[in-house]
Amino acid sequence: MDTTHLSKFYKKSHTEKIDSLFLAGVISKKEKDSLMSQSLELDVETGNNMIENYICNYSLPMGVALNYVIDKEELVIPMAIEEPSVIAASSFAAKIIGSGGGFKTTVSQRQMIGQVTLKNVDDIHAAVKNVEEAEQAIVERANEAYPSIVKRGGGARSVSVRILEDDTDSGIPTFLSVHVHIDTQEAMGANIVNTMMEGIAPYIEELTGGKALLRILTNYATECLATATCEIPVHKLKTGEFSGEEVRDRIIEATQVATIDPYRAVTHNKGIMNGVDAVIVATGNDWRAIEAGVHAYASRSGQYRSLTKWSKNDKGDLVGELTLPLPIGTVGGSISIHPAAKLAHAILNHPKAHKLERIIVSVGLAQNFAAVRALVTEGIQKGHMGLHARSLAISAGAKGDHVQQVADILKKSKHKNLQRAKNILLNLLDEFDR
Ligand code: NDP
Numbered sequence: 001m002d003t004t005h006l007s008k009f010y011k012k013s014h015t016e017k018i019d020s021l022f023l024a025g026v027i028s029k030k031e032k033d034s035l036m037s038q039s040l041e042l043d044v045e046t047g048n049n050m051i052e053n054y055i056c057n058y059s060l061p062m063g064v065a066l067n068y069v070i071d072k073e074e075l076v077i078p079m080a081i082e083e084p085s086v087i088a089a090s091s092f093a094a095k096i097i098g099s100g101g102g103f104k105t106t107v108s109q110r111q112m113i114g115q116v117t118l119k120n121v122d123d124i125h126a127a128v129k130n131v132e133e134a135e136q137a138i139v140e141r142a143n144e145a146y147p148s149i150v151k152r153g154g155g156a157r158s159v160s161v162r163i164l165e166d167d168t169d170s171g172i173p174t175f176l177s178v179h180v181h182i183d184t185q186e187a188m189g190a191n192i193v194n195t196m197m198e199g200i201a202p203y204i205e206e207l208t209g210g211k212a213l214l215r216i217l218t219n220y221a222t223e224c225l226a227t228a229t230c231e232i233p234v235h236k237l238k239t240g241e242f243s244g245e246e247v248r249d250r251i252i253e254a255t256q257v258a259t260i261d262p263y264r265a266v267t268h269n270k271g272i273m274n275g276v277d278a279v280i281v282a283t284g285n286d287w288r289a290i291e292a293g294v295h296a297y298a299s300r301s302g303q304y305r306s307l308t309k310w311s312k313n314d315k316g317d318l319v320g321e322l323t324l325p326l327p328i329g330t331v332g333g334s335i336s337i338h339p340a341a342k343l344a345h346a347i348l349n350h351p352k353a354h355k356l357e358r359i360i361v362s363v364g365l366a367q368n369f370a371a372v373r374a375l376v377t378e379g380i381q382k383g384h385m386g387l388h389a390r391s392l393a394i395s396a397g398a399k400g401d402h403v404q405q406v407a408d409i410l411k412k413s414k415h416k417n418l419q420r421a422k423n424i425l426l427n428l429l430d431e432f433d434r
Contacts, residue, residue, distance in 0.1 A: 001025050001074050006066055010088070021064070021347075026076045031346055040339040050334060062282055062340055064347065065090035065275075069102030070228075070362045077363060078344035079278035084387035086274045089370035090363060096237075097230045097366060100317065104229050105358035111157060111223040112327055114142075114180045114193040116201050117164070118210030121176045127208035128161050131178055134207055135159045138200055142180050145199025146192050154183035156196060175213070178204050181223060186353050188286060188329035193217035219292045221327035226357035228365045232318040239377045248318045250376035251310050251369070258306035268306050268368070269298055272322065275367030279360050283348075284341025285328045293325040308368045322365040326357040385416050396421035402428055 005024040012020060015036070022032040034040055047054045065077040065087050079087050097103060121127045131138070135158065142156035149155050160179045166172035180200070184192050197215035205212050237247035258268035273291065280287045298307050309321045330353045335341050345351070348359065374380045393406035395418055402425060409424045410416050 001076070003066075003074060006076070009064075009066055010091075021076070024076075026064075026347055027343075028346070031343055034339070034343070040343060042338060046337060050337065060281065062344070063087045065094060065363065065366075067091050067094040067098050068359075068362065068366075069094070069098045070359055071105055072102065075349075075359065076347055077279060077359065078282040078347045079275070079363075080282040080340070080344075081274070081278035083274060084391055085384045086278055086367070088387060089374070089383065090275050090278075090366055093366035093370035093373075097232055097320075097369065099236050100230060100232045102230070103358075103362035103365065105362060106227045107354050107357050108225040109223060110183065110185075110327075110353060110357075111181045112184050112189045112193050112221060113218050113223060114182055114197040115177050115214060115216060115218050116180075116197050116204045116212050117175055117177045117214040118204065118208055119173065119175055119213045121174075121208050121210035123209065124163055124174060124176060127176055127210065128163065130207040131159065131161045131204070134203075138178070138180065138203065138207075141200045141203050142182070142196040145196045149182075149184060149187075149192050152185050154185040156180050156182050176208060176210055178208075179218075184329075186330045187332040188289065188327050189332075190217050190286070190289070191332070219289045219327070220296045221293050221325040222297070224325055224327045224357075225323055226326045226361040227321065227323040228358070228362040229319065229321045230362075230365060230369075231313060232320070232369070234312075234316050234318060237318060237373070242377055245316065247373065247377060248312055248316070251318060251372050252312065254372050254376050255306050255308060255310045258308075260305075262304040265298065265304050265306050268308070268372070269295070271371035272307055272324075272364040272368045274371075275363040276324065276360055279344075279363050280328065282341070282344040283328070283330075283356065284333060284335035284338045284344070286333060289327065290325075293327065297323075297325050308365060310372070320365050320369060322361055322368065324361050324364060326360055328356055328360065329353060330356055386411050389416060389421075392416065392418055392421040393425070396425045398425050 002024050005020040009017060018032055018035045021027045042057050047057060060080045060082055062078060062080040065079055068075045068077055138159045139156040143150045158181045162177045164175040164177055180196065182193055182196065194216050201212040201215045234244040234248050237244040239247060258265045277287050280290050298304050307322055311319050313319050329335060374383055389407035389410040390403055392410060393403045396406065398406045405428055406421055406424045410421055413420050
């Protein structure tokens with residue numbers, strides 16, 4: 001990638017942006033042409049086949065975050081999101097983090113977990129023993145239910161079993177949950193896992209004497225974890241008002257608050273998900289699945305906490321770390337159907353699922369850094385309202401060059417609201433008519 005073409009990207013016109021992505025080697029000529037001709041919309045036939053009762057497409061803007069260096073590789077990251085400040089914040093954070101060498105990532109094995117959950121198991125301990133002894137047979141039967149994933153090098157690997165006992169004193173009976181740990185290769189694997197669980201359920205009933213109540217994957221993907229770390233030189237944190245050391249310490253303290261206060265932790269983690277979800281959506285992945293799993297992971301200690309950790313190292317530099325469960329796919333679902341999702345994978349140079357996890361967790365860490373840094377220094381509204389001004393201008397009815405003109409005046413105004421935007425636009429139109 002030749003990043004020289006991407007400098008001052010945000011100042012370029014829409015056509016120049018697409019052209020510079022092509023010149024930088026991020027997209028091919030064919031992808032450039034699709035972007036120029038705006039032919040990345042879902043067509044009616046595809047939409048109709050994707051969901052029930054389809055009536056139209058709901059569009060989200062897709063942009064690219066720049067300046068990312070992940071495991072020493074420069075990357076341009078596609079993000080689909082309606083919130084104005086997210087991509088700017090992401091690129092800004094990636095630039096500062098890049099000055100310290102960028103992101104370093106690790107990933108765990110990629111295994112999804114399927115659950116067959118049983119009721120009416122009379123002898124729980126005998127059932128557990130029977131399941132444990134039949135592990136190999138369960139694995140084989142699960143694989144027989146979805147042979148193509150075995151041919152691809154994946155498949156069921158192991159079995160574990162959990163007794164689910166009531167801890168709420170509300171008279172809930174005991175259930176038994178049989179977990180099958182499955183390598184779904186490049187797929188997120190929900191359908192693969194669910195097919196396997198439905199396939200093995202009768203055998204599990206036989207083994208346990210119980211009745212299968214639920215046969216589905218868990219979205220709590222604790223065996224599909226990705227971690228990103230970064231080190232930011234302390235002098236890079238300096239702002240007009242605060243020294244680098246002060247900003248560093250305030251970021252660490254703000255994260256301590258989010259570690260002990262769930263009210264703050266939810267907002268802290270929402271900031272992480274601003275970036276994560278935007279890449280998940282752009283790449284055609286299931287954001288509900290990721291959201292559900294991530295927030296459960298944030299509660300794994302029994303209390304909902306910050307997902308990031310910020311500390312300082314011996315040199316006094318700021319050190320960040322984020323681990324997320326990221327059961328994403330690079331095939332399956334809508335990924336190979338949706339034209340914009342296909343473009344997003346092309347922009348990322350068609351990463352394997354392991355690599356896409358590394359990318360997404362890095363974006364989450366960057367997004368958290370950007371948000372917390374802004375919060376503990378100038379406050380979040382300055383950047384937000386600056387970018388929100390354009391949305392207000394559009395809501396007020398501005399078109400063409402007027403959008404930026406209204407936004408520029410609005411940014412300098414004391415009250416940045418819709419009425420003010422409308423008044424500015426009226427004044428501009430008045431001047432224009434005169
Ligand atoms: P798919 O059902 O699309 O299955 C994956 C597909 O990818 C299979 O057809 C498979 O082919 C193909 N494939 C091609 N190459 C590979 C490869 N290298 N590795 C793995 N598969 C490959 O998707 P998933 O099983 O991933 O399920 C995801 C979908 O399920 C999403 O749309 C999600 O929203 C939805 N879902 C989510 C649930 C949840 O999260 N709780 C519940 C139910 C559905 P082949 O079959 O030939 O092997």
